[in-house]
Amino acid sequence: MFSKILIANRGEIALRVVRAAREMGVATVAVHSTADADAMHVRMADESVCIGPASGAQSYLNVAAIVSACEITGAEAIHPGYGFLSENAAFVQVLEDHDITFIGPTAEHIRVMGDKITAKETMRKLGVPCVPGSEGGVPDLQTAELMAAEIGFPVIVKATAGGGGRGMKLARSAADLENAFRTARSEAKAAFGNDEVYIEKYLGTPRHIEVQVFGDGRGRAVHLGERDCSLQRRHQKVLEEAPGPAITPEQRAEIGRTCAEAVARINYAGAGTIEFLYEDGNFYFIEMNTRLQVEHPVTEAVYGVDLVREQINVAAGLPMSFIQEDLRLNGHAIEVRINAEKLPNFSPSPGRITQYHAPGGLGVRMDSALYDGYRIPPYYDSLIGKLIVHGRDRDEALARLRRSLGEIIVDGVDTTIPLFAELVEDPDIRAGNYTIHWLEDWLARNLA
CATH class of the missing domain: 3.30.470.20 (ATP-grasp fold, B domain)
Known part of the structure; x- marks a missing residue:
């Protein structure tokens, strides 16, 4: 068992991990931004390290600062909570390179499931039922039109790297498809730096x-x-x-x-x-x-x-x-x-x-x-x-x-x-x- 773990998160989930670790006799390190210096997870953990300014990008998403906090405190593992770096395969790879245990799946599993097309293909092969849709990314409008006609309207165009509803557009008929396709790609590019989209059957009352x-x-x-x-x-x-x-x-x-x-x-x-x-x-x-x-x-x-x-x-x-x-x-x-x-x-x-x-x-x-x-x-x-x-x-x-x-x-x-x-x-x-x-x-x- 670990003697000490670092919690790379804030708020209620960080406090949740502190409580579980304390019951197990495992010491905890809280990391925090300058805005969270008085946060409850900081008060309750055994140690705390400030990892940056208020901005999440400069603190809770600052991989170098988090790894440094592990090395300074001697933490052997990191619990990511949810959000922030919890599904960041590159972060997990960095931890592996520094012999720090990630309390979660491997970088490869995060990478596979983080791309919705790859995840869908993987699950289909594993026997998990999937929504009818494109086998992979849809490269252009003409392909989208052919695929939508095969699936049957309504369809939904989704960003492969999407989440939280971004890069997701509904086309109820063929007349809607061009605008949905172009808008979804534009939003995906802006939000995720990746404009690849795929198409699925839209379920009306799921x-x-x-x-x-x-x-x-x-x-x-x-x-x-x-x-x-x-x-x-x-x-x-x-x-x-x-x-x-x-x-x-x-x-x-x-x-x-x-x-x-x-x-x-x-x-x-x-x-x-x-x-x-x-x-x-x-x-x-x-x-x-x-x-x-x-x-x-x-x-x-x-x-x-x-x-x-x-x-x-x-x-x-x-x-x-x-x-x-x-x-x-x-x-x-x-x-x-x-x-x-x-x-x-x-x-x-x-x-x-x-x-x-x-x-x-x-x-x-x-x-x-x-x-x-x-x-x-x-x-x-x-x-x-x-x-x-x-x-x-x-x-x-x-x-x-x-x-x-x-x-x-x-x-x-x-x-x-x-x-x-x-x-x-x-x-x-x-x-x-x-x-x-x-x-x-x-x-x-x-x-x-």
């Missing part, structure tokens, strides 16, 4: 379902069920739950087994998430995230495991602490992402927290790095906390969510808490009857 997998890097892997992440705004997840309200036990077992077998065959190591669109009883692969997800706590709640602890163990060369037969689904969990944003426009709302009170009670977990007097900096993502509730069934989880939203206090900044207080009362949410388009439609009707 749900967003993701399967949690975990591998030991030596040909053994398990799945920990699925999460429904369909409630999204501008392709960003807002609420997640496990298990998915629309997924049957038989479907869960089948798609879970398919995903576990796929990652086992490539000797995948650590936590990963295979994401699907789900419609009319069918799963269609869209991408794999080679890191810990923001919404991992709902899986931890219903399966009773600590995924961060497991990541650290496997990276240290220890076997997984469970096999597939040990994993039993228990109840239902829901997570809401609380952002420092002002409604109805969701504009960022940084500032000083004048009062903070976390909800509690049976089945309630609050992952946050907030405290009274903390000043939320304006330089980073607006996520300030995750409220996770767990119940014996979905109704009980919803009841605990409703209660917890009434208990939480975050004064001094605007937050999205009022949004969830309304959503939890909506009949569609209570019935689990929603798709990836539901929230955008709801917001247009209720927060316009």
Whole structure:
């Protein structure tokens, strides 16, 4: 086991890793920008190192500074959290060159899954169902027109290096295709430095379902069920739950087994998430995230495991602490992402927290790095906390969510808490009857 690890991240996820490491008797090093000198993860870690100015590019994305912090403190491994460098294959390669362990998959696995075309081709070969679409990048408009005619409209044009909805355009008919193709390429070039795009069939009313997998890097892997992440705004997840309200036990077992077998065959190591669109009883692969997800706590709640602890163990060369037969689904969990944003426009709302009170009670977990007097900096993502509730069934989880939203206090900044207080009362949410388009439609009707 490692004696010391460095956490190359900030906020609630950095604090989450500190807590897991402390329970394991592993010392931690927090890195931080000048804007995060008073952050909770810095206060809670055993050591801290300032790695640069407020800008993420000059601090949390500063590979040289992070590697130097490892060498200065003697940290043997790095946990990347999510975001920042967590899926940066070049960063992992640098760590390998410096004999520093990356708590996650290999650089090659990150590289393969980071390119959506290569990921899709790989998963298809591994037997994972995929959305009908182009076999590779689409080089020109003429090819796009031929491919779209073969697939059938509507189609969606996507950047191969895309994410977060950028470089993604819908063409409902042949008349829309030229503009969609050219706009997607232009956005992809600007956002990712790569204008390659591909085309897929557009599904009209899908749900967003993701399967949690975990591998030991030596040909053994398990799945920990699925999460429904369909409630999204501008392709960003807002609420997640496990298990998915629309997924049957038989479907869960089948798609879970398919995903576990796929990652086992490539000797995948650590936590990963295979994401699907789900419609009319069918799963269609869209991408794999080679890191810990923001919404991992709902899986931890219903399966009773600590995924961060497991990541650290496997990276240290220890076997997984469970096999597939040990994993039993228990109840239902829901997570809401609380952002420092002002409604109805969701504009960022940084500032000083004048009062903070976390909800509690049976089945309630609050992952946050907030405290009274903390000043939320304006330089980073607006996520300030995750409220996770767990119940014996979905109704009980919803009841605990409703209660917890009434208990939480975050004064001094605007937050999205009022949004969830309304959503939890909506009949569609209570019935689990929603798709990836539901929230955008709801917001247009209720927060316009």
